[in-house]
Amino acid sequence: MALPTNKSTLATALSHWNPADLETYLTLYDDNAVLHFLPPGMPQGIAGARQFYGAFFAGFPDATILIDTLVEEGDRVACLYTMEATHRGEFNGIPATGKPVRVSGISILRFAGGKCVERWSEMNLMSLLQQIGVIPAS
């Protein structure tokens, strides 16, 4: 049987990207993964990812991810995605607004031995905060 490719490993992990399945999603990462998108003060590796997504899902429990494009070269996979969710819980100190959000993001994951060992990520946080009404739309 052929080994899964890094693209398929990522696609499988993202199919588990929801609050109930968070631990399955987290198996994407190496214990010591370097996650450049984590805010300062958060631990790195799986522990940091668990904390980050735990906080995110608390604010947006119905969040879903749609993969728009995957681009792979060597040990890296880039992923363009669209995230849709409803702001049903507290997020970064902002109480639930009940508003629906739709934002795009692009992540680059570097793999070694079938695990993500490093990730860079850009998500349109500005647009998300505008959609929940915290920042005025430009």
Add this chain to the structure above:
Amino acid sequence: MSDQNKSVVRRWVERGFNGRDMAEFDIYYSADLVDHGLPPGLPPGREGRKLFASAFFIAFPDVHLHVDDLIAEGDTVVARWSAHGTHLGELMGIPATGKPVNITGIVIDRFENGQAVELWEVFDQFGLMQQLGVIPS
């Protein structure tokens, strides 16, 4: 093909963006460019992309773009970039603050016949606004 498209990206970064040569924008982007990464309020396509860059050059006259990684497959190239500059001119209604800024972003370009025909881009606009002091940290 992938290697060729990567060199096209590198040339545009050096001559177009860092060299401030707007003619390079016409070489790099197709006249029919579909741009999914442009902030609202700009005209679509290549003209919007040129206006967006020009606005950055006015706000950050010393802005320099560095390509940190290129990932290419088929007709697509992904560029992870970082940029630094000093806020010496007006930006979207924000008067010059004199502050130095560091921004990161990722852009995906799809190529046809050596020109970018479609692009998606996300950059740390929120971090930029925090560094300018417009949004509290």
